[in-house]
Amino acid sequence: MTAYGYFLASEEFGPADLLAQAKAAEEAGFDVLAISDHYHPWNDEQGESPFVWSVIGALSQVCSLPVTTLVTCPTVRMHPALNAQAAATSAVLTGGRFRFGVGTGEALNEHVLGDVWPAADLRLEMLEEAVDIMRQLFTGKQITHRGQHYTVENARLYTRPDEPPPIYISGFGPRAAAFAGRIGDGFITMIPDGELIGEFRKAGGVGKPVVGGLKVCWGTDRDRAVKTVRRLWPNMCLPGELGQILPTPSHFEQACELVTEDMIRDDIVCGDDVEEHVKAVRAYADAEFDEVYVNQIGPDQQGFFDFYRDTVLPRLRSNA
Template sequence: MTEQSGPKQLVEYAVSAERVGFDFEVSSDHFSPWLSSQGHAPNAWTMLGAVAHATNTVELFTYVTCPTMRYHPAIVAQQAATLQILADGRFTLGVGSGENLNEHVVGKGWPTVARRLDMLQEAIHVIRELFTGEMVDWRGEYFEVDSARLWDVPDVPVQIAAAVSGDRSVDAFARVADHLIAVQPDKDVVDAWHEARKGTGLSSDVRVIGQLPISWDPDRDTAVARAHDQFRWFAGGWAVNADLPTTAGFAGATQFVTPDDTASAIPCGPDLDAIVDAVREYEAAGFTDIALVQVGDEGQARFLEEAAEPLLAKLRG
């Protein structure tokens, strides 16, 4: 989470995560943290370039980038192609329709959900056209591209994973993205995604990538307090989270979320089996991959040193 740590720390954690045996690593792409207490928001693409250079085997994802407002899709295409080259084919472009928190900073307002989905569909089309390495001219409803060409195109094509949360986003992206990203273990969403792709001739080799925040610490009270301080925004749900524009808004929206509320939503403490149980919900819903988010910067290194390897052994078991 780029909202939890500075850029140098994130690169260090990425290297450590590869060393202890994680298969892939994901990065949020924010201009602002959710809560002021998180205290960070470095540029994800710069950081990922450093991670690509400092690691050798882990796959890398943006999780997720909004290629419609803060970034023009042509710029995202260039960033993704360059990162894929630096990562020797280990990168997947995760995209989503964005959050007001990050996108409002460029002063273009905040579109409705339906418009944001349409914008993302068009952006994906533009990005794919540019990935061909051919000259692209495009004038759509939302974006224009004038005689643009990517001069450095990776040998391994960049795949695209789209963040979805319900029927509308499944309908919008199942046929234009390669893989699915979701933050709740919703089997209906996964089934709908596969059904939408059935009979289209698209690849059936689809990854379904989930996200599970955890707050590991040898002391449960410390873990709960950290999760409440750093991650209580998660309790709002994405319908709320997408629309709030500032950290002050998130502080106000979560002022009545208690530590117990947070602990009921996020596995907290030293119990690795509780994390495994939470992951099982994603497996049962049809997910193929799970991104574990250790909450907070404090305790991150200790988690990687003490808990990560035994947790991975339990999960793979």
């Protein structure tokens, strides 16, 4: 049975708002939480980007829902050994309800220390080595590692959960899906594509969870909701690899000048038509996703939670 979760957008909201949304999501009947891990927002209008590990620590104290990072890049901005420590502590604080979603990242967040942004093939190599290092550290043993991309010297995690947090791998194409099946404990993708999930399963993903999600903009005025998306999240309509290679919010703002309101109407659920919301979310369940996360764009969070509590979640769970 598919679990329905709320996606906390660190790019748009500060820590206090994210904690309030987590509590509201639990009260509204959502099953799970996800949270983005960014250094920068996609554009200045979004305007936030708190340190995800501090927020997860606070989340563990205000609600009881499982938490997944969607997603952390554990390869450039922070060394895998530090990411392993952060993930292990998060798993302890949440009582084992933390899942570590990882991916190859975006230049937007990972170039900030002045490192060269690697090509896609190299990023996959780095991610595989990083995952191996983190899994070794989750055992609690002291490790030394001298690999192609990383060095670890006499490192040991003393604070860690009874069971290591599962590592879910993010991917958006057949090759990445197969990569996730080979090295991941689960697969994260934002496209409800059965063929992509098939690639994941064939490469070793049988029995492993598949996780995805979407953004919506609930509101009683559909045109106003479209304008809200155009103001805050036009980057969702950018094609190809732009999301991985553009280095600053201002570059995204320049590219998003090409995004029109009609493009948003075609691609993103806006307004209060319950059938549209149910259909969009159910597409993930129909594609055999184990978890699907929904994020509400804009300020009317409580209206969204009331709408989903009263109309959307009951419909999804009844298959009506």
